[in-house]
Amino acid sequence: MPRPFTTFATQLAIGFALLASLAPSTHAGPRQEPKAVAKQVDALLAAELFKSQTELAPACDDATFLRRVWLDLVGDIPTPEHVIAFTLDPSADKRERAVRELLADPQYGLNWARYWRDVIFYRRIEDRALIASNALEADLSGKLNKNVPWDEIAAAFVTATGDVRDNGSTAIIMAQEGRTEETTAEVSRIFLGMQIQCAQCHDHPYDRWKREQFHELAAFFPRIGVRPVRTATSRSFQVVASDRQFKFAKADDGNRPMPEHFMPDLLDPSAPGTQMQPKFFLTTAKLPYGTVDSQRREMLAKYLTRNEWFAVAMVNRLWSEMVGRGFYEPVDDVGPDRTAVAPETLEILAKGFRDADYDVKWLFETIAATEAYQRQSRPRGGAEDESPFAANVPQPLRADQLYNAILSALDVPEAEPKRPGRGGGGLGGQQRDPRTQFNQTFGFDPSEPRESISGSIPQSLAMMNSAQVAGSLRANRGVLSGLVAEIKNNDELVAELYLRTLSREPTEEELTRAKTYFREVGNRKQAVEDFAWALVNSAEFRHRR
Amino acid sequence: MAFSLQHHTHVSLRGNRVVRRRDFLKASAACGLAASALSWTDVLAARADELRDRGMACILLWMSGGPSQFETFSPKPGHANGGETKAIDTSVSGIQIAENLPHMAKVANELAIIRSMTSKEGNHQRATYLLHHGYLPMASVKHPTLGANVADQIGSAASELPSFVQIGGRLPNSGGGGLLGVDYDPLIIQSASKPPQNTTPSSEATRFARRMQLLESMQGDFAAAGGAQVVADQLKVAKRATDMIHSPRMEVFDIEREPEQVRESYGSGEFAAGCLMARRLVEQGVTFVEVHARGWDTHQDNFAAVRNLCGNVDQPSARLIADLKERGMLEKTLVIWMGEFGRTPQINPRGGRDHFPKAFNVALAGGGVRGGQVIGATNDAGTEVTDRPVLIPDLFRSVYHTLGIDADYENMSGGGRPIKIVDGGEVVEELFS
Numbered sequence: 001m002p003r004p005f006t007t008f009a010t011q012l013a014i015g016f017a018l019l020a021s022l023a024p025s026t027h028a029g030p031r032q033e034p035k036a037v038a039k040q041v042d043a044l045l046a047a048e049l050f051k052s053q054t055e056l057a058p059a060c061d062d063a064t065f066l067r068r069v070w071l072d073l074v075g076d077i078p079t080p081e082h083v084i085a086f087t088l089d090p091s092a093d094k095r096e097r098a099v100r101e102l103l104a105d106p107q108y109g110l111n112w113a114r115y116w117r118d119v120i121f122y123r124r125i126e127d128r129a130l131i132a133s134n135a136l137e138a139d140l141s142g143k144l145n146k147n148v149p150w151d152e153i154a155a156a157f158v159t160a161t162g163d164v165r166d167n168g169s170t171a172i173i174m175a176q177e178g179r180t181e182e183t184t185a186e187v188s189r190i191f192l193g194m195q196i197q198c199a200q201c202h203d204h205p206y207d208r209w210k211r212e213q214f215h216e217l218a219a220f221f222p223r224i225g226v227r228p229v230r231t232a233t234s235r236s237f238q239v240v241a242s243d244r245q246f247k248f249a250k251a252d253d254g255n256r257p258m259p260e261h262f263m264p265d266l267l268d269p270s271a272p273g274t275q276m277q278p279k280f281f282l283t284t285a286k287l288p289y290g291t292v293d294s295q296r297r298e299m300l301a302k303y304l305t306r307n308e309w310f311a312v313a314m315v316n317r318l319w320s321e322m323v324g325r326g327f328y329e330p331v332d333d334v335g336p337d338r339t340a341v342a343p344e345t346l347e348i349l350a351k352g353f354r355d356a357d358y359d360v361k362w363l364f365e366t367i368a369a370t371e372a373y374q375r376q377s378r379p380r381g382g383a384e385d386e387s388p389f390a391a392n393v394p395q396p397l398r399a400d401q402l403y404n405a406i407l408s409a410l411d412v413p414e415a416e417p418k419r420p421g422r423g424g425g426g427l428g429g430q431q432r433d434p435r436t437q438f439n440q441t442f443g444f445d446p447s448e449p450r451e452s453i454s455g456s457i458p459q460s461l462a463m464m465n466s467a468q469v470a471g472s473l474r475a476n477r478g479v480l481s482g483l484v485a486e487i488k489n490n491d492e493l494v495a496e497l498y499l500r501t502l503s504r505e506p507t508e509e510e511l512t513r514a515k516t517y518f519r520e521v522g523n524r525k526q527a528v529e530d531f532a533w534a535l536v537n538s539a540e541f542r543h544r545r
Numbered sequence: 546m547a548f549s550l551q552h553h554t555h556v557s558l559r560g561n562r563v564v565r566r567r568d569f570l571k572a573s574a575a576c577g578l579a580a581s582a583l584s585w586t587d588v589l590a591a592r593a594d595e596l597r598d599r600g601m602a603c604i605l606l607w608m609s610g611g612p613s614q615f616e617t618f619s620p621k622p623g624h625a626n627g628g629e630t631k632a633i634d635t636s637v638s639g640i641q642i643a644e645n646l647p648h649m650a651k652v653a654n655e656l657a658i659i660r661s662m663t664s665k666e667g668n669h670q671r672a673t674y675l676l677h678h679g680y681l682p683m684a685s686v687k688h689p690t691l692g693a694n695v696a697d698q699i700g701s702a703a704s705e706l707p708s709f710v711q712i713g714g715r716l717p718n719s720g721g722g723g724l725l726g727v728d729y730d731p732l733i734i735q736s737a738s739k740p741p742q743n744t745t746p747s748s749e750a751t752r753f754a755r756r757m758q759l760l761e762s763m764q765g766d767f768a769a770a771g772g773a774q775v776v777a778d779q780l781k782v783a784k785r786a787t788d789m790i791h792s793p794r795m796e797v798f799d800i801e802r803e804p805e806q807v808r809e810s811y812g813s814g815e816f817a818a819g820c821l822m823a824r825r826l827v828e829q830g831v832t833f834v835e836v837h838a839r840g841w842d843t844h845q846d847n848f849a850a851v852r853n854l855c856g857n858v859d860q861p862s863a864r865l866i867a868d869l870k871e872r873g874m875l876e877k878t879l880v881i882w883m884g885e886f887g888r889t890p891q892i893n894p895r896g897g898r899d900h901f902p903k904a905f906n907v908a909l910a911g912g913g914v915r916g917g918q919v920i921g922a923t924n925d926a927g928t929e930v931t932d933r934p935v936l937i938p939d940l941f942r943s944v945y946h947t948l949g950i951d952a953d954y955e956n957m958s959g960g961g962r963p964i965k966i967v968d969g970g971e972v973v974e975e976l977f978s
Contacts, residue, residue, distance in 0.1 A: 125682035126670040127717035175684075182684045189685075197685050198962065378771040394772050440715075444727070445687075455779055456727040457707065460786035461743035470747035507766055517759060530752070534760040537783065539776040540767035 029355045034362060035096070037352040038369035044345040045372060045389055057375040057391035062087045064376070064545050065095060067503035069368060071397065071544040072322055073102040075111030076404040080499035099368045103361045109145030112360075113137045114400045115321075115446055117171070119190060122445035124175040125182055131236065132164035132174045139168030150314055150358035151305035154191050158301040159294070163229060163238045170239040178226030178239060178255045184218040189447075191304055193313030193334030196281065207337050209281060215263035216279035216286075220300040222261035223293035241293040260289060282307050305358075309334065311350040315363065316340075319349065322367045324393025324450070325380065332447045341388045377545045380451050394543045396453050399442035402542060403435055409501045409536060410472040411479040434468060455542075463537050473532050475525035484528055490518050493528065501535040601877050601912065601948045602827045603695055604834045606820070606862055608854075608884035609716060610669070610841030613898050614906040615888070615927060616851040618642050618649075618658045624925050626890035629848055637917040645855035648863035654917040655866050655875065655910045657976050661921020661930040662907050664886065664937050667900040669842070672885035673718040679941035679967050682718070686958050690720030691944070692833040693729035694966050698950045704830040705785075705792040707732040712819040713837030724958050731835065737818035740798050744790045757787060797829045798822065810868070812860035820861035824868055827878055841884055845895035866910045879912025879947050890927040904930045907940065912947040914976050938970025946972045 050056065060068070066086045070078045078086070086094065102108060117136050121129060143153055160169040172190065176182035185197030196214050198207065223243060229236045242257040262273035278296055279286040280303040287299060304310055313334055320326030327340040340346050349366065356362040367373055378391035397405065407414055415434050441462050444453045463469055475484050479500075487493040494514040498506040506514065514531065521527040535541060620643040621627030632641040635653030642650055642658070649656070666672040666681065675681055678688040689697065692709040700708030711719070711731040722729030734741050746753045761780060768776045789795065796802055800821050811817040819836035826834050838858050843850040862882060869875040887905025888898035904923045910916060921933035945952040945966060952970075955963035 123684040125684055126674070128670060186684050195685060376770070379774055381774075391771075394775060396775075452726065454726060454728065455782040456730065457782060457786045457789065458730075458732065458743070459727075460779075460783045461790065464783065464786065465743040465745060465747040465790070473747075510763065510766060513762060521755075526752075530756050530759055533747075533756055534763055537760055538764055538767065539772055539779040540764065542779070543767075543772065543775060545767070545770065545772075 029351070031356045031359075031362075032352050034366040035369050037348065037366045040348050041345055041366075042371045044348055045342055048342040048344055049388060050390065051387075054387045054390050057378055059371070059374050060376045060392070060545070062094075063504040065374060066098065068392070068544050069095075069099060069102060070503075071401050071405075072368075073099070073111065073364060074105055074107035075114070075398070075401045076107060077408050077501075077503050079408065080496060080503075083499055083503050095374070096365075096369060099365055103364060106141070106145055109141035109143070110137070111400070112144050113140035115398065116140055118398065118443060118446050120171050120175050120186075122443075122447070123186060123189075125179070126177055128237070129164075129171075129175045129177070132168070132171050135165050136168035136171040144360065147359060147361050150360050151310070152358075154305055154310070155298075155301035158187055158191075158304065159297040161224075161239050161241050163236050164226075165234075165236045167239075173224060173239045174226060174237060178224050180218050180221045180224075180255075180258075180261055181214075183221050183224070184214070187221075187300075187304070188217065189332045191313060192282075192307070192309045193316060193328065193332050194309065195333055207335065212263065212276070213279070213281040215261060215274075215276045217281055218263075219261040219276040219278040220287075220296045223257045223259065223296065225255050225257045227256075241297075243292045257293075280304075280307075282309065308350070311353045311358070312346065314358075314360075315346060315349045315353055318363055319346075319367055321395075321446075322364075323370075323372055323389060324377070324395055325388055330447060330449050392545075393450075394545050395450055396444075396543055398444070398446060399439040400435070401544075402442055403438045405541065406469060406472075406536065409541075410469075410532075412468075412472050438462070438468075463542075464533075469536060470533070473529055473536070475529050480528055480532060484525060490515065490524070494531065497528070497532055497535055501532070501541050502538075599699070599877070599949055600701075601699055601879070602832050602834075602874075603692075603879045603881065603912070603944070603948060604823045604827065604836070604865070605691070606858070606865075606880065606882045607716070607719075607835055607837050608841045608858070608882070609673070609837055609839045610843070610884060611672070611886045611888060611900060611905075612841045612854070612884045613843060613847060613851050613888040614660070614904070615890070615898070616643050616645055616848065617855065618646070618906045618908055619660045619923065619927065620644075621890075621925065621927050624927070626892070626926050626928070628892055640917070640919055643855075645852050646859045646863075648859045649908075652863045652866045652910070655870065656916050657909045657914045657918050657920060659907045659909070659920045659935050659940070659973070660904075660923060661933050661935050662883075662887070662905045662937075662940065663930050663934045664902040667886060667902045669885060669900075670718045672900075672902060673716070674720065675937055676883065676885045677719045679938055679970075686962070686964055687723035688720065688964065689723040689725045689729060689956065690731075691941070692731055692835055693720070693722045693725055694945075694956075695833045695948060695950065696729055697725050698954070698966075699948060700832045701830045705789045705794055706797065706826070706829060706831050707789075708832040710734060710823075710826055710831055710833070711835045711837070712737050712822055713815065713839070716837055719835070724956055724964070734798070734822070736815060737800060737822040738815070740795075744795065744798075746790055750791060753787070753791075757783070794829055797825050797831075800825065807868075811864045812857075814857050814861075816857050817861040817864075820865040824865055824872075824874075827869075827874065828872070843888065843897055844893070844899055845897035847888070847892065847897045869911060875911040876913065877911075879914065879944065880910045881907065881944065882909070883907040904928070909976065914947060915978065918975070920973065920975050933975075935973055936970060938967050939973055940970075941967045942970040943973045943976055947976070 063083055066078050066083055070076055114137060117133055121133060156169040157172050160167055160173060162170060164170045164174045172186050173183050176186055188194050188196045196209050196217065224239060224241045226237050226239055229238050261276045263276050264273045265271040277286060277289055283303065285303050287296060316326050316328050316334055317331045320331045327342055327346040328334045328338050352366060353363050372389045373392065375391050377394045380393055441458050472478050473480065475481055483493060483496055487496060491511055494511060495505050498504060518527045615621055615627055616630050620630050620632040622632045631644045633644045633647065633650055634641055635650040637653045640653055666675050671681060677690045680688045696708035709729065709731045712734045714735050715733055721731060732741060764776045800818055803821060808821065811821045816836065816838045823834040823836050840854055866880055869878050886900055886902035889901040893899060904927060921935060922931050923929060924931050942952045952967040954966050958964050
């Protein structure tokens with residue numbers, strides 16, 4: 001294999017030529033107000049989708065809205081005090097204020113960093129990648145809280161190098177072991193919502209993408225690799241980039257830096273294959289052979305983030321998380337050969353997101369301000385699929401949301417992880433802290449269609465019997481003992497339990513049933529324990545309405 | 546699936562095979578399912594019941610780290626690469642194995658030893674994935690692991706127990722339900738000497754029943770607000786879980802209930818306890834059990850290390866096979882003894898052997914496999930397969946074939962892409978002739 005040789009001057013010349021070749025920026029207009037865009041979205045949805053006979057779900061009540069927006073934005077449930085204060089607040093703009101306050105809370109960044117952690121690591125090709133998860137959480141939550149624009153965040157993932165325990169942006173590359181083709185597939189899926197890797201082995205039957213185009217995209221990533229780092233005190237991995245044949249201590253197992261990418265020969269897998277030039281499949285952008293790694297990945301980051309689909313993919317994903325279904329489904333199966341349910345509405349949002357310079361909080365604020373978001377929930381299937389966005393959709397909580405909800409409902413402080421912040425679990429990805437263990441039982445891949453997520457027996461067992469949950473439901477200690485002692489009236493006690501778990505007051509019917517139950521059991525403490533247990537184990541607790 | 550494909554609760558058309566009609570249409574063409582008088586689910590249900598009735602099961606004895614073929618089933622006493630390891634005779638004349646496995650030698654008449662396994666994957670993580678899924682890892686497809694596919698295809702529908710159990714803790718990259726969904730993740734037992742996690746009811750039985758009734762009665766509001774299906778699904782799973790932990794069959798996880806004589810016959814240690822539990826589980830209708838033995842990555846001091854490791858697994862593995870035989874269960878239970886790859890013929894300066902996927906061994910017993918035979922061979926130095934190379938897809942195809950499962954069956958990935966249980970490969974016919 002010839003070693004690429006380019007002088008600094010040629011590189012410079014290439015660089016200038018490249019910058020000139022970039023498509024003009026997609027940011028066309030001035031930044032718009034979230035409320036104004038939300039109005040346009042609702043008007044367009046009505047025009048595009050709703051017919052006279054479409055039954056729109058009414059706006060949800062304040063308590064439902066508050067629990068929903070808390071779970072969506074900060075991944076936790078509001079306290080009884082929050083619920084009461086919010087429902088009693090007479091001001092007209094209280095919902096938008098609540099949204100803004102939550103977006104300013106540090107829990108917002110952490111909640112969404114954990115969401116992206118799951119997006120990235122559920123597709124890991126090896127479990128050791130999990131040692132990068134703490135760094136990812138720490139870095140990304142910081143960026144999201146600072147409201148670093150989405151294109152900058154994406155560029156950092158695409159161009160990352162360094163120790164995976166120090167630089168959280170290495171997560172995507174680490175999750176794919178630095179393998180050229182796998183990393184390419186994930187970058188396309190996560191940031192463009194396109195699964196071009198299906199063209200990896202054969203031309204995709206439902207898509208225009210050709211095998212060459214996938215491998216031309218992969219040609220942006222041949223010069224990276226992941227290698228173990230061992231010091232006296234710790235073991236880690238680092239993402240390395242090299243513009244030479246890299247010297248690895250061990251034999252090549254497919255993830256070391258190579259000067260160029262080769263498309264394998266399908267008929268003869270042992271043949272070297274065809275050398276591929278870096279080309280971006282959505283435009284005519286390309287780079288010459290021999291381009292150094294830093295330039296390859298920086299340019300790719302620019303091509304990605306200046307492409308119209310970059311905004312579309314993000315809008316589609318966040319809308320789907322908030323409203324319960326995407327314009328395109330699954331959320332990461334987007335593209336010119338797919339059909340969006342309300343294409344004009346999607347474009348209005350995407351344009352707003354571009355005009356706001358990829359301001360992620362702007363996007364949350366805009367979606368949360370729509371009527372589509374604020375409607376009552378109806379399940380998917382049946383009527384909802386006939387008329388998308390006529391209602392919100394109940395969503396099963398992600399593991400972190402559920403864990404937070406349990407801690408909040410039962411007033412249990414979160415155990416400090418043994419090594420806060422940096423680092424990660426063992427090399428097998430086994431972290432022993434309670435949250436991680438909980439996530440192993442309750443976690444799911446957030447890119448999967450939510451209706452395909454079903455409960456499991458171990459989850460049921462953990463909710464019903466685990467020391468963590470069951471242990472906090474004793475009336476002789478912890479939160480229940482305080483409530484039993486303080487609140488003498490059973491109706492008030494039951495109302496408090498409802499507020500703590502479901503963030504709402506019980507209905508008349510529910511109160512009546514509770515009365516009967518307390519009478520039948522005869523032992524107040526036992527009845528309270530049973531009630532708290534049943535509420536925490538209810539479907540409503542494990543969902544957001 | 547609307548019907549219970551296995552006893553794990555299935556809810557509506559889930560498990561990621563066909564989530565929406567549009568996917569179904571895309572998929573049904575791929576599956577070659579014509580719109581016949583029988584609905585799609587009927588076809589599947591009919592097929593599934595037929596398979597389930599056969600009562601086949603599988604136990605995977607997993608040697609994590611890559612067991613040395615030279616010190617187990619493929620000794621080379623006549624060559625420097627064989628090191629100090631001697632060969633011993635077995636119950637089958639003409640077949641010799643390493644001296645570290647005297648108990649396995651006695652049951653050699655039940656063993657089919659493949660000495661010509663060959664693959665290219667010498668990285669622990671990827672090879673562990675490969676030898677559990679039959680595929681290399683891909684970011685875009687979540688392959689179900691072997692145990693999950695077996696549980697899905699032939700798991701028992703009537704059992705309160707899970708169909709797929711792993712004993713010895715979570716093993717990185719050994720996989721789970723993948724695109725089949727969490728219902729097919731293994732129930733993980735940390736240690737065969739402790740009950741599985743969270744299976745001790747949090748309150749005594751009558752109170753637990755009272756709580757379950759309360760839970761059922763109080764969910765009307767959420768159900769009325771559109772969560773009826775969700776509530777029903779969750780209650781279904783909760784009932785399953787409750788039935789399981791209150792079932793007398795939970796005793797199956799308690800090996801203390803075995804007569805002392807039986808416990809002693811398996812030998813001592815975690816792996817022995819795991820093998821005994823595996824037999825108890827299969828006896829009670831569990832379809833797939835995996836038992837982990839760790840520590841086979843013998844880069845240094847290979848000979849003493851493997852002697853020690855074999856000391857932990859030899860007697861339990863052999864006893865498991867003999868015990869299944871005595872109970873009339875071996876014919877319907879396939880036992881697989883393997884790790885992710887073999888070890889180098891060259892002994893390194895630290896007296897160890899390094900990773901070697903090019904030529905290694907796997908032993909199979911039961912499930913209709915013809916015992917008392919060796920398949921394939923390597924040269925004297927153990928560096929090359931000289932006869933009958935067996936590739937990973939060949940092995941997987943053979944395993945599914947033994948269990949009566951169609952290896953060409955296509956699971957649907959999320960994007961409506963059909964994924965065969967095994968891609969390519971051919972059944973190793975010698976196993977059955």
